[in-house]
Amino acid sequence: MLQVLIGLIIIAAIVVGGLYIFQKTTTNRVNDIKAKKYKLVELHVERELESGSKMSLTGESLEEFKQLQTGFDQIRTEQFNNIDELADEIYREVKGVNVIKTQSDVKMLDSLVTEAQHDVTQTRETLNDFKKIDQKHRQAVSKLEKKYQALRKQLLSQNFKFGDSIDSLEDQLSTLEDEFDKFSTLTTNGDHISAKDIxxxxxxxxxHLENLIKVIPDLYHQLESEYTDQLDELKSGYDQLVIDNFNFKDANIATEINNIETQRVAVLAKLSGLDVDAVKKANESIERQIDHLYELMQIEIDARPQVTEIMPQVSKFIIHAQNQNHELMLELDRLGQNYTLDHGELETARGLGEQIKQLEKDYQNDLNAIENKSAIDSSVLEQQQEALVQLEQIEKQQTEINDDVDSLQSDEHRAKETLRQFAIDIHAIKRHVESLNLPGLPKSYLEYFFVVSDEIKKLDSDINKIKINMEDITKQLLIVQSDLETLEEKTNDVKDSAQLAERLLQYANRLREDNVEVEVAVQKAQKLFDESYDYSASLETIATVLDKVEPGSYKRLEDNYYGK
Structure with a gap:
């Protein structure tokens, strides 16, 4: 029983202790929340509002300010009182045991203070906005007043820089000044909301007006001064060029100058209406047209001295090319009687002659135009510069043709000398073969010998024709040269095969009595030598058996023959 009693005492102590801690913690929490509220009170927002009421607000601004005052009065009379009443109630509740309700009320108290903090902060910010806009508008009044006075002074003192646009600029400035008066009145009266839109x-x-006043003088100066001076200069320059007999292609400069002047006047009208963007584009177009006319005139001025210089050059070059072509045609005609010209030399030369005639015709037309004062110098210069290029190419082609045919006679002489040497060479080959005293010659060798002999005869016949084709002759010379070299090789092969075969047969005769195989080979080789005239086969037959019977004998005899 005593233990139960002790247990109950302990529990009671714990409960009492817990309640005490809860009461202490809750009281501290409520005190902290009330401290936040006191800080809001100490801000004395009502004094700030009282100071703001001295701004002499009117209209919508005054209505908004009154609403702001009413809202803060409600914060003081309702929200602050609610906070105090709820705090007092919590102080009473905390002495009891209804912990749950007390905790709920503490949360509610904290929420009310947080809401009050937000509302007070918003009130102060709104009030500050009122003060800022009041200050801004009053500064704007002073700034704009000075600016309009400066603009008015500038328009009055520099009206000559704006031309007819001065009237429209002054109208815009007057309209702005009227609007400014409204703004100034609203600002003075404190109706900042209405003043803000204005x-x-x-x-x-x-x-916009400042930008117009800034850019219009330059645009007006271009139209009224620069372009006028340039057009006057173009007109006087063109008149002088006409007097000096200058002509222009694809351009009526006088008409274009008048057209630009018409555009200039029209753009001035746009400028007086303050259509600055359109004027800028139009000025760019006028400037391009003026530059184009200057360029056209300068091209012809620059071309004339070049034309004066190039015309005699072209004349001399044409005469030179004509003489060169005439001499080339005579030479080709003469050579054509004795030689076949199969590279179209005559046709090419005639074609070049026709080109020269056309160039001479174009030159004469340009010369007549110059004499008649109707020439367009730049066109003449361009055409005659191209003529010089063509004449240089013509001269190069005519020289190449002349060089090609100029060697025909010397080529013929060299060909005949070469042919004479071929005849000597084949005759020497024939004598050499005859001196070998062979029983006969292989059929293939004789056939090749007669082929080469016939080639030499044909070459001799072709080269002695009345009209020869040197290109064909040259080809034949190369063929005969190659075939003669081959014939010499074949002749040496026949000689070496025959003489070696004789030596090997003489050597084999010493062995034939003691060796049947040698006897058979000697008979076969001798028959090939005496009857078939196949000396290489004869040599191979006897050489094979000797190397078999007496190895190395053939190599020894061969080296001895060639003197190794």
Whole structure:
């Protein structure tokens, strides 16, 4: 029983201790929350509002300010009182045992203070916005007033820089000044909300007017001064060029100058209407047209001295090319009687002659135009420069043709000398073969010998014709040269095979009595030698058996023959 009692005492102590801790913690929490509320009170927002009421607000601004005051009064009378009442209630509750309700009320108290903090902060920010816009608008009044005075002064003192656009600029400035008066009145009266909309438009339109005043003088100067001076210069320059007999292709400069002048006047009208973007584009177009006319005139001015210089050059070159072509045609005609010209030399030369005639015709037309004062110098210069290029190419082609045919006679002489040497060479081969005293010659060798002999005869016949084809002769010379070299090789092969075969047969005769195989080979080889005249086969037959019977004998006899 005592233990139960002790247990109950302990539990009671724990509960009492817990309640004490809860009461202490809750009281501290409520005190902290109330401290936040006191800080809001100490801000004395009502004094700030009282100071703000001295801004002499009117209209919508005054209505908004009154709403702001009413809202803060509600914060003081309702929200602050609610906070105090709930805090007092929590102080009473915390002494009891209804822990759950007390905790709920503490959360509610914290929420009310947080809401009050937000509302007070918003009130102060809104009030600060009022003060800022009041200050901004009053500064804007001073700034714009000075700006309009400066603009008015500039337009009055520099009206000559704006031309007819001065009227439109002054109208815009007057309109801005009227709007400014409204803005100034609203600002003075404190109706900042209404003034705010006017200020935005004023600033936008004032910037636009300032930009117009900034750019129009340069545009007007271009139209009224620069372009006028340039057009006058172009007109006087063109008139002088006409007097000096200059002509122009694809351009009526006088008409174009008048057209540009018409455009200039039309653009001035746009400038007076302040259509700056259109004027800028139009000025760019006028400038391009003026530059183009200057370029056209300068091209002809620059071309004339070059034409004066190039015409005699072309004349001399044409005469030179004509003489060269005439001499080339005579030479080709003469050579054509004795030689076949199979590379179209005559046709090419005639074609070049026709080109020269056309160039001479074009030159004469340009010369007549110059004499008649109707020439367009740049066109004449371009055509005659091209003529020089063509004449250089013609001269090069005619020289190449002349060089090609100029060697025909010397080529013929060399060909005949070569042919004479071929005749000597084949005759020497024939004598050499006869001196070998062979029983006969192989059929293949004789056939090749007669082929080469016939080639030499044909070459001799072709080269002694009345009209020869040197290209064909040259080809034949190369063929005969190659075939003669082959014939000499074949002749040496016959000689070496025959003489070696004789030596090997003489050597084999010493062995034939003692060796049947040698006897058979000697008979076969001798028959090939005496009857078939196949000396290489005869040599192979006897050489094979000797190397078999007496190895190395053939190599020894061969080396001895060639003197190794």
């Amino acid at each position: 200020l935005a438009k004023l600033e936008l339109n004032t910037n």
